[in-house]
Amino acid sequence: xxxxxxxxxxxxxAEPLEKPESQIREMWDALKSNKGALVGLGIILFxxxxxxxxxxxMPYDPNLSDMGASFLPPGPEHWxxxxxxxxxxxSRIIYGTHISLTVGLSAVAxxxxxxxxxxxxxxxxxxxxxxxxxxxxxxxxxxxxILLAIAFMAALGKGLDKAVIAIGLVSxxxxxxxxxxxxxxxxxxDYVQAARVVxxxxxxxxxxxxMPNILSSIVVRATLGISTAVLxxxxxxxxxxxxxxxxxxxxxxxGRARGFIFSAPYTLIFPGIAITITVLxxxxxxxxxxxxxxxxSRQL
Amino acid sequence: xxxxxxxxxxxxxxxxxxxxxxxxxSFSVDKGEILAIVGESGSGKSVxxxxxxxxxxxxxxxxxxxxxxxxxxLTRLPLxxxxxxxxxxxxxxxxxxxxxLNPVQRIRDQIMESIMxxxxxxxxxxxxRTVEMLDLVGIPSPEARANxxxxxxxxxxxxxxxxxxxxSCRPELLIAxxxxxxxxxxxxxxxxxxxxxxxxKLNMAVLLITHDLGVVAEAADRVVVMYCGKILEEADVKxxxxxxxxxxxxxxxxxxxRLDDERERLSMIRGMVPNPxxxxxxxxxxxxxxxxxxxxxxxxxxxxxxxxxxxxxxxYSEEVEEDRHE
Amino acid sequence: xxxxxxxxxxxxxxxxxxxxFFGRxxxxxxxxxxxSFEIRRGExxxxxxxxxxxxxxIGKMLVNLYRPTxxxxxxxxxxxxAMDEEERRKCCRDIQLIFQDPYASLNPRMTIGDIIAEPIRxxxxxxxxxxxxxxxxxxxxxxxxxxxxxxxxxxxxxGQRQRVGIARALAVQPKLIVCDEPVSALDVSxxxxxxxxxxxxxxxxxxxxxxxxxxxxxxxxxxxxxGVMYLGKLMEIASKRELYEKPLNPYTQALLSAxxxxxxxxxxxxxxxxxxxPSPIDPGEGCRFASRCFKVFEGCDRICPPLxxxxxxxxxxxxxxxxLVGSADSDSVSQ
Numbered sequence: 001x002x003x004x005x006x007x008x009x010x011x012x013x014a015e016p017l018e019k020p021e022s023q024i025r026e027m028w029d030a031l032k033s034n035k036g037a038l039v040g041l042g043i044i045l046f047x048x049x050x051x052x053x054x055x056x057x058m059p060y061d062p063n064l065s066d067m068g069a070s071f072l073p074p075g076p077e078h079w080x081x082x083x084x085x086x087x088x089x090x091s092r093i094i095y096g097t098h099i100s101l102t103v104g105l106s107a108v109a110x111x112x113x114x115x116x117x118x119x120x121x122x123x124x125x126x127x128x129x130x131x132x133x134x135x136x137x138x139x140x141x142x143x144x145x146i147l148l149a150i151a152f153m154a155a156l157g158k159g160l161d162k163a164v165i166a167i168g169l170v171s172x173x174x175x176x177x178x179x180x181x182x183x184x185x186x187x188x189x190d191y192v193q194a195a196r197v198v199x200x201x202x203x204x205x206x207x208x209x210x211m212p213n214i215l216s217s218i219v220v221r222a223t224l225g226i227s228t229a230v231l232x233x234x235x236x237x238x239x240x241x242x243x244x245x246x247x248x249x250x251x252x253x254x255g256r257a258r259g260f261i262f263s264a265p266y267t268l269i270f271p272g273i274a275i276t277i278t279v280l281x282x283x284x285x286x287x288x289x290x291x292x293x294x295x296x297s298r299q300l
Numbered sequence: 301x302x303x304x305x306x307x308x309x310x311x312x313x314x315x316x317x318x319x320x321x322x323x324x325x326s327f328s329v330d331k332g333e334i335l336a337i338v339g340e341s342g343s344g345k346s347v348x349x350x351x352x353x354x355x356x357x358x359x360x361x362x363x364x365x366x367x368x369x370x371x372x373x374l375t376r377l378p379l380x381x382x383x384x385x386x387x388x389x390x391x392x393x394x395x396x397x398x399x400x401l402n403p404v405q406r407i408r409d410q411i412m413e414s415i416m417x418x419x420x421x422x423x424x425x426x427x428x429r430t431v432e433m434l435d436l437v438g439i440p441s442p443e444a445r446a447n448x449x450x451x452x453x454x455x456x457x458x459x460x461x462x463x464x465x466x467x468s469c470r471p472e473l474l475i476a477x478x479x480x481x482x483x484x485x486x487x488x489x490x491x492x493x494x495x496x497x498x499x500x501k502l503n504m505a506v507l508l509i510t511h512d513l514g515v516v517a518e519a520a521d522r523v524v525v526m527y528c529g530k531i532l533e534e535a536d537v538k539x540x541x542x543x544x545x546x547x548x549x550x551x552x553x554x555x556x557x558r559l560d561d562e563r564e565r566l567s568m569i570r571g572m573v574p575n576p577x578x579x580x581x582x583x584x585x586x587x588x589x590x591x592x593x594x595x596x597x598x599x600x601x602x603x604x605x606x607x608x609x610x611x612x613x614x615x616y617s618e619e620v621e622e623d624r625h626e
Numbered sequence: 627x628x629x630x631x632x633x634x635x636x637x638x639x640x641x642x643x644x645x646x647f648f649g650r651x652x653x654x655x656x657x658x659x660x661x662s663f664e665i666r667r668g669e670x671x672x673x674x675x676x677x678x679x680x681x682x683x684i685g686k687m688l689v690n691l692y693r694p695t696x697x698x699x700x701x702x703x704x705x706x707x708a709m710d711e712e713e714r715r716k717c718c719r720d721i722q723l724i725f726q727d728p729y730a731s732l733n734p735r736m737t738i739g740d741i742i743a744e745p746i747r748x749x750x751x752x753x754x755x756x757x758x759x760x761x762x763x764x765x766x767x768x769x770x771x772x773x774x775x776x777x778x779x780x781x782x783x784x785g786q787r788q789r790v791g792i793a794r795a796l797a798v799q800p801k802l803i804v805c806d807e808p809v810s811a812l813d814v815s816x817x818x819x820x821x822x823x824x825x826x827x828x829x830x831x832x833x834x835x836x837x838x839x840x841x842x843x844x845x846x847x848x849x850x851x852x853g854v855m856y857l858g859k860l861m862e863i864a865s866k867r868e869l870y871e872k873p874l875n876p877y878t879q880a881l882l883s884a885x886x887x888x889x890x891x892x893x894x895x896x897x898x899x900x901x902x903x904p905s906p907i908d909p910g911e912g913c914r915f916a917s918r919c920f921k922v923f924e925g926c927d928r929i930c931p932p933l934x935x936x937x938x939x940x941x942x943x944x945x946x947x948x949x950l951v952g953s954a955d956s957d958s959v960s961q
Contacts, residue, residue: 190731194791197689197723198745198798199715212735340813341784440901454902455677484676485841486899489884493898511814514886541888555818556888557843559870565825566847568818572783588815 030292037288043281051098060088062095063246071264081266083257089267092248093274099249100230100278103164103242107229108222110168115175116218120206122176123183134180137173145170146235153241160249163242167232171225178221182214189213216293223286227279234275250275301368302505303329303352303473308365310344310351313358319576321347321360323529329473329505334496336508336520336537342573344529345509349475352507353392354382369473388418391466393459395478400462401450407434408446411465418469433464436501438494456487463494470502477509492519513556517541525549528573528584530600535609545611548585583613591615630664630700631802631834632688637661637697639683643907655907657683659858660697662933665802670828670835672849672866674842674881678906679855681838685804688836690718702801719749722795726807728787732779738790739775745797764793767830768823785816792823796831804836809844821847842878843885846870851939854878857906857914860933864940874942876921913945921946 031037050057059079066086074081080089122133140148152166186192187210195209236242237251238258245252250271257267310322322344329335339345350356352367354374367374369390374382394400402410411430415421421429427446434442437460450458459479466474476495480488496519499506508520516523516537523540525533525548533546544550551569571588580586586596596614602621603612611617638660644653658680665671673681686692688699690706699706701721706714725731732741742761746752752760762772768789779787788808795803805824809817825848828835839845845852846866853863854877862875873879883897899918912927913919919926926945933943 190725190727191733193686193691194723194725194731194794195733195744196691197718197721198794199719199749200744201715201748204748209733213733340815456902484903485884486676486880487902488886489896489898492886512886513814513888517888518886552814553888555815557818557821557847558888559843559846559882559885560889564847565822566818568822569815570819572785572816573813 031288034288034291036284037292040281040284040286040288043277044285047097047101047278047281050094051101054094054098058088058091058094060091062087062091062248064088065246071260071267073264074266080270081264083253083267084260084264087248089253089270092253093250093270095248096250096253096271096274097278099160099243099247100233100275103160103167103233104226104229104282106164107167107171107233108225110165111171111175111225112218112222114168114172116179118172119176119179120183120210123180124187124202124206124210130180133176137176140170140173141177146232149232149236150239150241153236158241158244160243160247163233163236167229167236170232171228174225175218175221178217179214182217183210186210186213216289220286220290220293223282223289227282227286230275230278230282301328302331302333302370303507304366304368305348305352306366306368308348308351308367309363310347310356310360311363312360314577317577320363320529321576322351324365325526325529325531326365327524327531327534329507331472331505332499332503333522334499334506334508334520335522335524336510336516337524337526338510338513338516339526340511340573342528342576343526345511345526346477347529348526349392349477349507349509352475353386353390384418387414387471388469389471390473390475391469391471392475392477393462393466393479395481401458403450405449406446407448407450407453407461411446411461411468414465415468429468430464433468434461436467436498437461437464438490439464455483456490459483459487459491460494463491463498467498467502467504471504473505473507475507475509478511479508480515481510481512488515495519513541513552525552528576528579530584531603531610531612532585533609533611534603535611539607539609545606545609545616546585546613547589547591547615551588551590629667631667631702632665632836633698633700634664634684635662635698635700637684637687637699638695639680639687639692640695653908656858656909657906658687658694659909661855661858661860662697663853663860663863665834665836666851668832668834669850670837670848672837672839672845672852673855674839674845674852675855676840676881676903678857678903680858680906681855682806685723685806685836685838688718688802688804689721689723690714691723719798720801722798722800722803724788724791724795724803724805724808727811728784728791729779729811731791732787734779737776737778738770738782741779741790742793742797745794749798751798760797764796767796767827768793783816784812785819788812788820789823792820792827796827799831800833802834802836804838806838807840808837810840817844824848841885842870842882854881857904857909859914859930860941860943861915862940862942862944863933864942865938868938868940874936874940874947875915875944876919876946877915880920913943 064087069082069086070084072078072082078088078090080093082088118133122130149166149170152169153162156162156165192205192209195205200209233242233249234251234254237249238255240252240255243249243252253271254268260267305328306326308322308325309320312319312321325348327335337345337348351362352374356362362375369385374385408427408430411433412426415426415429431442431446434446439445439457439460453461479495480491483491492515495506498504510516520537522536523534524531525546527548533540533544533549540549541553544553554567555569557566569588574580574584574587580597582595582597582599583601586592589596593614600621601612601614601617602619603610604617604619606616637658639658641655641657642651643655646652661684673684675681683692687694694707697707701717704717706717709717739761742764743757746757746760747754761775765772765775770786770789779790782790808824809820812820827833835848837845837848849866851863851865852869854861854875856877862869862873862878869878870882873882880897880899897920901918904917910927911930913930916922916926929945931943931945931948933941935941936947
């Protein structure tokens with residue numbers, strides 16, 4: 001074989017061995033050009049900072065009530081005012097950041113793990129397995145999620161850990177459906193068939209050949225999912241099913257202050273703003289990621 | 301001359317640099333003539349056809365040159381006048397007949413729509429013309445098939461519908477971009493036969509864009525060979541296939557598997573098409589050429605007339621192309 | 627005559643298109659319908675036909691991507707259809723596939739080094755210290771430089787990707803390679819390169835090929851024998867020389883004549899078939915080609931001719947040659 005058709009020496013001279021770009025690097029490069037996503041990312045980093053170092057930032061003990069100082073309007077002493085028990089709202093919101101982020105992340109972790117496993121099995125196996133799993137998921141989707149979460153809470157009992165589990169369980173079907181859909185479309189690719197032909201077993205095909213190629217869609221969904229989880233936590237808190245007093249949680253703060261909407265609106269406004277900003281930040285980042293990871297917009 | 305393309309340069313502004321997909325290309329199509337532009341992927345043949353149709357969108361743009369259709373420069377026409385010409389006097393058919401038809405509309409309605417936008421006809425007249433056109437392109441029982449949806453038809457039938465639609469307004473120029481690539485061999489033969497006979501019947505010019513030299517030999521009158529955005533050779537079909545001049549054309553012709561030769565190995569062109577962002581300074585084909593000389597690597601030869609054809613190669617002329625832009 | 631490496635007998639693959647309320651099939655796509663042939667050790671067998679004729683389905687059944695509906699596939703004397711899944715997975719390692727689309731057949735998230743090394747690693751063919759050397763060797767075999775090992779598929783051209791696909795197929799040291807239209811997605815000048823490479827590798831590695839293509843011209847150079855398929859049925863099998871010099875089945879004749887020739891000095895009379903390839907869903911009783919055949923006669927639409935030997939290992943399924951076979955049969959009876 002003398003006349004090797006492909007002239008390798010020329011290519012070697014032109015370009016030295018190149019370090020391959022990692023997937024994360026690729027995402028970051030694409031994300032950098034999206035302003036909305038950067039703002040979202042900035043806010044999230046700030047929230048994480050507040051959640052971690054909140055103890056040093058709080059001017060007051062968030063649980064310390066001072067009946068003499070109840071319903072103080074925002075001012076230099078209490079930046080966001082005080083609630084009906086005289087607790088400093090600013091400190092309570094900082095404390096709530098910690099709770100909301102923890103709940104959001106752990107709930108998504110639960111639903112993501114279960115969703116990936118169920119979706120992958122359903123999508124890859126197909127047939128009866130698929131039908132059984134997906135019909136069950138459809139049944140869960142048919143019930144309004146907050147109602148389902150309340151039902152779970154009723155079964156599990158009150159408390160923050162139970163709320164996390166309930167919210168996590170409720171959003172499993174969404175992830176299962178997305179993972180299944182992605183797997184169905186990736187599964188038909190020639191390279192997945194090629195992996196079978198060279199002798200791969202099913203498990204390796206799913207995790208080595210299919211998963212890396214659908215990771216981006218899952219990451220996008222999970223980012224958006226955190227904001228839903230934060231909202232759901234607040235809703236459960238508002239209904240008094242989440243965090244138990246005296247701990248501060250944004251939804252719970254709203255719920256307890258709803259009687260004072262006209263007399264002391266700041267008791268509602270600030271927790272409301274906190275929820276809005278957090279949800280908005282995760283949505284911005286999620287949308288930005290989706291644009292950044294869409295191969296069509298990345299081509300050039 | 302029906303269509304004259306002069307010094308057409310279409311460039312694409314990419315993140316990594318500017319690519320001249322079509323680089324100073326000139327050719328002309330006469331009335332009733334079939335001109336084939338042949339080239340491999342990246343040769344700029346499709347971008348040429350899209351430029352003529354005014355379908356180049358950012359990041360691409362026509363940087364230089366004129367496209368004269370019956371004397372009017374299409375690159376300078378306002379959009380509404382271009383739209384009048386497009387689909388009326390110039391039509392186009394595409395490679396993929398599946399994606400070029402609207403899946404939720406009946407064949408009849410799609411053809412009638414294009415007839416009614418370009419010709420002032422009543423609905424009945426347009427319908428009659430639609431059936432006439434379907435009959436012309438060889439669709440059996442056209443009245444019945446006109447009511448079909450695209451998915452009810454096979455690939456070959458859909459390509460016939462596309463041709464019927466393109467011909468419905470009696471265009472003077474039909475641009476056919478790889479019209480048979482997605483089709484089976486026996487169907488390809490049918491469609492080529494159809495194009496050839498329609499040209500005779502309607503005295504229409506065809507600009508045939510293809511990568512398949514076999515198709516060229518079967519259908520075209522004249523051929524333009526493109527490589528990396530440049531015309532390397534232009535000749536009438538007989539000359540090109542009997543005495544090709546440019547080493548690239550020679551290599552292409554020899555690398556086609558033919559039924560009538562007994563060689564075990566095919567002859568081939570080594571290497572691959574250069575990256576459009578890192579073009580060699582001289583002739584674009586120099587890296588792959590067996591007859592490459594010193595100056596081929598430094599200078600771009602000019603396209604010069606030789607024996608009634610045109611060729612861009614230092615083997616035939618010393619002339620160097622001037623004002624090369626970077 | 628060489629002993630066969632692959633023997634395919636009465637192979638069928640039906641896909642259910644529609645079922646009734648109880649899940650019983652009411653509409654069936656007969657992708658491969660009662661096909662028998664053999665591939666001899668060390669030969670390249672060309673399988674040609676238009677889209678939907680079932681050629682790819684046969685290839686995919688060989689590499690265990692599809693399960694046959696019925697029939698047997700004997701590979702190296704062992705019946706693939708009678709094995710359990712695990713045994714078949716091991717056995718099918720000796721049969722590799724080169725895909726048509728070089729853009730879809732490589733995992734975009736793996737470097738080409740990993741793509742080629744994977745078959746060696748998962749099948750534990752070599753100790754891990756030797757894998758890299760083997761990958762470099764394979765890259766060399768297909769004409770790619772070692773240092774490209776850490777690149778991702780999107781950095782390569784179609785021809786180079788197809789070379790990677792070939793190296794991956796070679797990695798497990800297979801006995802048979804199914805080449806599923808390996809050059810139809812490539813540029814003309816690259817097609818010749820890849821065809822020549824496949825030709826060289828066949829000798830170098832002592833391979834047997836099943837070479838699938840949609841046109842008879844591509845197969846000509848590489849094949850020793852050629853089979854022509856139409857709508858799930860084999861129409862004709864013959865040695866290359868026989869088939870190209872005296873094609874018997876009208877479909878083969880039409881297929882040969884449909885290939886555009888670059889010889890402009892010799893305008894040939896060509897057979898242009900009428901109509902389209904019919905749907906393989908619920909085909910009728912008769913010869914599959916009857917609706918488009920230019921030599922069709924009384925009875926062709928009712929009687930499906932079997933594949934019969936007309937001498938010289940030339941098999942054809944067409945009633946035009948019944949008399950020929952008939953006389954041969956009566957000869958053998960009288961003897």
